[in-house]
Amino acid sequence: MFVPTAGKDVVCRFVFGVACGCSFGFTSKWESKEIMALIVQKFGGTSVGSPAKIKAVAERVLRNKSQGNQMVVVLSAMSGETNRLVDLASQMQELPDTREMDMLLSTGEQVTVSLFAMAVKEAGDDAVSFLGDQVKIKTDSVHTKARIESIDSEKIRAELNQGRVVVIAGFQGVNEKGDITTLGRGGSDTTAVALAAALKADSCEIYTDVEGVYTTDPNICAKARKIDRISYDEMLELASLGAKVLDIRSVTLAKRYKVPIHVRSTFTETEGTWVIEEDKQMEGLIVSGVTYNKNEARITVSGVPNQPGIAAKIFTPISDENIIVDMIIQNQDAGKGKADMTFTVIRSDYERTLKLLQQLIKKIGAESVQGDTDITKISIVGVGMRNHSGIASTMFSVLAKEGINISMISTSEIKVSCVIEEKYTELAVRALHDAFELDKSNVSIEEQ
Amino acid sequence: MFVPTAGKDVVCRFVFGVACGCSFGFTSKWESKEIMALIVQKFGGTSVGSPAKIKAVAERVLRNKSQGNQMVVVLSAMSGETNRLVDLASQMQELPDTREMDMLLSTGEQVTVSLFAMAVKEAGDDAVSFLGDQVKIKTDSVHTKARIESIDSEKIRAELNQGRVVVIAGFQGVNEKGDITTLGRGGSDTTAVALAAALKADSCEIYTDVEGVYTTDPNICAKARKIDRISYDEMLELASLGAKVLDIRSVTLAKRYKVPIHVRSTFTETEGTWVIEEDKQMEGLIVSGVTYNKNEARITVSGVPNQPGIAAKIFTPISDENIIVDMIIQNQDAGKGKADMTFTVIRSDYERTLKLLQQLIKKIGAESVQGDTDITKISIVGVGMRNHSGIASTMFSVLAKEGINISMISTSEIKVSCVIEEKYTELAVRALHDAFELDKSNVSIEEQ
Numbered sequence: 001m002f003v004p005t006a007g008k009d010v011v012c013r014f015v016f017g018v019a020c021g022c023s024f025g026f027t028s029k030w031e032s033k034e035i036m037a038l039i040v041q042k043f044g045g046t047s048v049g050s051p052a053k054i055k056a057v058a059e060r061v062l063r064n065k066s067q068g069n070q071m072v073v074v075l076s077a078m079s080g081e082t083n084r085l086v087d088l089a090s091q092m093q094e095l096p097d098t099r100e101m102d103m104l105l106s107t108g109e110q111v112t113v114s115l116f117a118m119a120v121k122e123a124g125d126d127a128v129s130f131l132g133d134q135v136k137i138k139t140d141s142v143h144t145k146a147r148i149e150s151i152d153s154e155k156i157r158a159e160l161n162q163g164r165v166v167v168i169a170g171f172q173g174v175n176e177k178g179d180i181t182t183l184g185r186g187g188s189d190t191t192a193v194a195l196a197a198a199l200k201a202d203s204c205e206i207y208t209d210v211e212g213v214y215t216t217d218p219n220i221c222a223k224a225r226k227i228d229r230i231s232y233d234e235m236l237e238l239a240s241l242g243a244k245v246l247d248i249r250s251v252t253l254a255k256r257y258k259v260p261i262h263v264r265s266t267f268t269e270t271e272g273t274w275v276i277e278e279d280k281q282m283e284g285l286i287v288s289g290v291t292y293n294k295n296e297a298r299i300t301v302s303g304v305p306n307q308p309g310i311a312a313k314i315f316t317p318i319s320d321e322n323i324i325v326d327m328i329i330q331n332q333d334a335g336k337g338k339a340d341m342t343f344t345v346i347r348s349d350y351e352r353t354l355k356l357l358q359q360l361i362k363k364i365g366a367e368s369v370q371g372d373t374d375i376t377k378i379s380i381v382g383v384g385m386r387n388h389s390g391i392a393s394t395m396f397s398v399l400a401k402e403g404i405n406i407s408m409i410s411t412s413e414i415k416v417s418c419v420i421e422e423k424y425t426e427l428a429v430r431a432l433h434d435a436f437e438l439d440k441s442n443v444s445i446e447e448q
Numbered sequence: 449m450f451v452p453t454a455g456k457d458v459v460c461r462f463v464f465g466v467a468c469g470c471s472f473g474f475t476s477k478w479e480s481k482e483i484m485a486l487i488v489q490k491f492g493g494t495s496v497g498s499p500a501k502i503k504a505v506a507e508r509v510l511r512n513k514s515q516g517n518q519m520v521v522v523l524s525a526m527s528g529e530t531n532r533l534v535d536l537a538s539q540m541q542e543l544p545d546t547r548e549m550d551m552l553l554s555t556g557e558q559v560t561v562s563l564f565a566m567a568v569k570e571a572g573d574d575a576v577s578f579l580g581d582q583v584k585i586k587t588d589s590v591h592t593k594a595r596i597e598s599i600d601s602e603k604i605r606a607e608l609n610q611g612r613v614v615v616i617a618g619f620q621g622v623n624e625k626g627d628i629t630t631l632g633r634g635g636s637d638t639t640a641v642a643l644a645a646a647l648k649a650d651s652c653e654i655y656t657d658v659e660g661v662y663t664t665d666p667n668i669c670a671k672a673r674k675i676d677r678i679s680y681d682e683m684l685e686l687a688s689l690g691a692k693v694l695d696i697r698s699v700t701l702a703k704r705y706k707v708p709i710h711v712r713s714t715f716t717e718t719e720g721t722w723v724i725e726e727d728k729q730m731e732g733l734i735v736s737g738v739t740y741n742k743n744e745a746r747i748t749v750s751g752v753p754n755q756p757g758i759a760a761k762i763f764t765p766i767s768d769e770n771i772i773v774d775m776i777i778q779n780q781d782a783g784k785g786k787a788d789m790t791f792t793v794i795r796s797d798y799e800r801t802l803k804l805l806q807q808l809i810k811k812i813g814a815e816s817v818q819g820d821t822d823i824t825k826i827s828i829v830g831v832g833m834r835n836h837s838g839i840a841s842t843m844f845s846v847l848a849k850e851g852i853n854i855s856m857i858s859t860s861e862i863k864v865s866c867v868i869e870e871k872y873t874e875l876a877v878r879a880l881h882d883a884f885e886l887d888k889s890n891v892s893i894e895e896q
C-alpha cells in the first residue's frame with residue numbers, strides 16, 4: 001500500500017490524480033493506457049436516486065475506466081428505498097426481527113447494482129454485479145450492524161482482468177450460517193474501504209452530494225472552507241462533521257489498512273477531501289476543524305460517597321442498558337468525602353438514564369441527580385496540537401470573550417471539547433473558526 | 449408418495465384433508481398433534497399484495513401449523529412489484545441483460561419472504577426465510593427462464609424440525625457459477641412443486657385468487673363448474689384454462705414426481721381443484737373441460753412442390769427464428785403434385801412469420817402465402833376419450849349445428865382441437881359445455 005509523500009503542493013495530488021483520473025495538467029501521462037490503477041468508487045443513495053442519475057454515474061465510472069483504470073463500484077440503495085422497506089417492516093412487526101430485516105434491506109442495494117450494470121452495458125461497455133455473499137464479504141452475525149471479517153478478492157480480480165466494471169452491493173455481507181447481514185447505516189462506505197483494502201486498491205473514492213469535508217458546518221459559518229487533506233485521526237475526531245459525508249467506521253478501517261479515502265462530489269469534477277495518513281504538512285496546521293454536537297445531554301450525580309469502586313457502581317448499570325456515556329468529569333470535595341460525577345449521554349437516552357439513576361442513588365448513597373438537555377459539545381481538532389501548547393487556553397479565551405460559559409471540558413491528544421449552552425452554538429463555532437484562521441488554506445498556515 | 453384412491457366421495461379428500469388441514473367432519477383426528485403432514489403452500493402476488501394481506505396469509509399458515517403440520521411457504525413478489533422492477537430495467541437498457549435482470553427481479557420475492565417471516569414472528573410463532581441460493585435451488589444458466597436441476601432439502605428439514613415455518617422465495621435459484629437465476633413468469637409454482645418433490649411433501653397447495661380450475665372460462669359460460677379432481681395430463685391440455693391459475697411447467701414437474709397439487713383460493717376455506725394422477729373415476733368422465741385460445745394466427749403456404757423434405761424447408765427457418773408452430777396441416781393436391789401447408793403460430797409472431805415466408809416461397813418454389821389472425825382454437829379435453837369413440841364427431845356436429853365452420857382440426861389422445869372464426873368463440877364454448885354436460889359433476893357423469 002502506497003503512502004502519500006507530502007510535498008509543497010501537488011505531489012500527493014499527482015499520485016492520487018493517476019488513480020482518480022482527474023486532470024491537473026498531466027493529461028499526457030494519464031492518457032497512456034499503461035498507467036493502470038485499481039480504483040474503488042462508492043456512490044450513495046442520492047447519487048443513484050433515479051434511473052437518470054444511475055446512468056450519469058455509469059458514464060462517470062466509464063470515463064475513469066477509459067483512462068486505463070480498473071473500476072470497482074460500490075453502490076447504496078436508491079434514495080428513499082431503505083425508508084420504504086423499513087416502513088413495510090414496521091407494518092409487519094413492532095420490533096422487526098433483525099435477521100429478516102437484513103434479508104429485507106439488502107434488496108435495496110441489489111436493485112441498484114443490477115440497474116447500474118445494465119447502464120454500463122447499454123453504454124457499450126461490460127459490467128457484472130455482485131452481492132455481498134457472492135464476493136464472500138464475510139461478517140459476524142450481529143444483524144443490522146454486522147462487522148466485516150474478511151473478503152475474498154479473487155472473483156473480483158478475475159472479472160476486472162476480463163475488462164469488466166465490477167459493481168458490488170454496499171452495506172451487506174454474509175455470516176457463517178449463510179444468512180445475509182447488513183452493516184448499519186452508512187455501511188456502504190465501510191464496504192468500499194474494506195474492498196479497497198482487500199484489493200490493495202490505489203484509492204477509495206467516496207462520492208456524496210457535498211464537495212468534501214469542511215473546516216466546520218457551512219450552514220452556520222459562511223467562512224467554512226473545504227479541507228484538502230486530513231488525517232484519519234482528525235477525521236475520527238471530526239465525527240459530527242464527517243458523519244454527514246463519511247461513515248466513521250469506514251475511517252477506522254481505512255486507518256488500519258492505510259486506505260487513502262477521497263471524499264468528493266458526484267456532481268462536479270472538483271477534487272474533494274483526501275483522508276490519509278498524517279504527514280509533516282498536516283502538523284503545521286494546528287487546528288483542522290471546529291465541530292459541534294447538539295445531540296448530547298448532561299447528567300450530574302451529586303454527593304456521591306468518595307470511595308473506591310464508586311464510578312463502576314454508577315456506570316456499570318448504565319452500560320448494561322446499552323447507554324453510551326461520552327464525557328465524564330469527577331469533582332471531588334475533599335472536605336466532605338463526597339464527589340460530584342458529571343457526564344454526557346446521547347439525548348435520546350437522557351430520560352432513560354435519569355430514571356435509572358434515580359433508582360440507583362439510594363443504593364449507592366448519593367444525594368441527587370440533575371440533568372440538562374440544552375447543551376452543545378463544541379470541539380476543535382488538529383494533529384498539530386501535539387506539538388503546540390496553549391491551544392486549549394486560546395479556545396477558552398475565545399469563548400470567554402464572547403461571554404460563553406464552559407460547563408465541562410475534555411481533551412485528547414488532538415482535540416479539545418467544551419460543553420456550552422446550546423443557544424451559543426453558532427456564535428462559538430464562528431468565533432473559533434475565526435480565531436484559528438480556518439478560512440485560510442493549509443499551505444498558508446504552514447508558511448506562517 | 450401416496451396415490452389417491454378414488455371412492456364415492458371423501459376418501460381422497462380425507463387423506464389430503466389431513467395434509468391441508470381443512471375440516472370435513474373429521475375434526476377429532478386433525479386436532480391430534482400426532483398426525484403430522486409436511487405441506488408446501490404457495491401464495492401468488494395478489495395473495496401477498498399488501499402488508500395486511502401478508503398478515504392474513506401468515507395467520508392462515510399458522511392455523512395449518514397449529515393442527516400439527518410442518519409448513520413450507522413459497523411466496524411470489526407482491527403484486528405490481530415485478531412490473532415496477534421491469535420498468536426500471538427498461539429505463540436502463542433497451543434489451544436488459546438477462547443475468548442482471550435476474551439479479552434485479554429476484555429482489556421482489558426476497559422482500560415478501562422477509563416480511564412474511566416478520567408477520568409470523570409478530571403472531572408469536574417462529575419462521576425463517578430463505579432465498580433460492582440459501583436452500584441450494586440449483587438451476588441451469590438460462591437466465592430469466594432457468595430450469596431447476598436440484599434442491600438440497602437438508603437445511604429446510606432442519607428448520608422444520610426446530611418448529612419453524614420455512615418461508616422460501618419463489619421464482620429464483622442459483623446456477624453453478626453462483627449467479628442468481630429466475631424461472632420465468634409463474635416460476636413460483638414450479639419452485640413450490642420442486643420443493644414438494646424434494647421434501648417428499650404430503651401435498652403442494654397453490655393458492656390463487658380463484659377457487660380452482662373450471663370446466664371452462666366462467667366469464668363466457670355461466671354454467672362453468674369448478675373441477676374437483678383432474679389428471680396431470682388433462683391439466684396440461686387445459687393449458688389456457690390452467691395458465692390463469694397454475695404454471696404449466698409446474699404441472700409437468702408434478703406429474704414426473706407424482707406431487708399432488710391442490711389449486712385453491714387464498715380468500716376462502718373451500719376445497720379447490722386437485723391435480724393428481726389419473727384414476728378410474730376420471731376415466732368415467734369423457735370430457736373434463738372446454739378451452740379456447742385466441743392468441744394464435746393461421747398461415748397458409750399454397751402451391752408447395754410436393755417433394756421429400758419440403759416441410760423441413762418451410763419449418764426449419766421458422767424454428768431458427770424461435771417462432772413456435774402449433775397445429776400443422778398438409779393438404780396434398782395429387783393431380784398437380786403441389787400441396788398446401790397450413791399452420792398456426794402465436795399471434796405476436798404472425799407478421800414476422802409472414803415476412804419470413806414471403807422471402808422463402810421463391811426459394812422453395814411455392815406459389816403464395818396468406819394468413820388470418822381472426823381465429824380461435826377451441827378444444828375439448830378428457831382422459832375418458834381414450835376409451836370412447838365418437839367424441840370428435842360429436843364436437844363437429846355441435847359446432848355445425850351452430851353454423852360454425854371448422855378450418856383446422858387436430859387431435860391428441862385426450863384432446864380434440866378445432867380452429868374456428870374468432871367471433872364464434874363464446875357461442876362455441878357454451879354449446880360444447882352444454883353438449884358434454886360439463887355443468888354436471890364428475891360423479892353423476894360416471895353414473896350415466
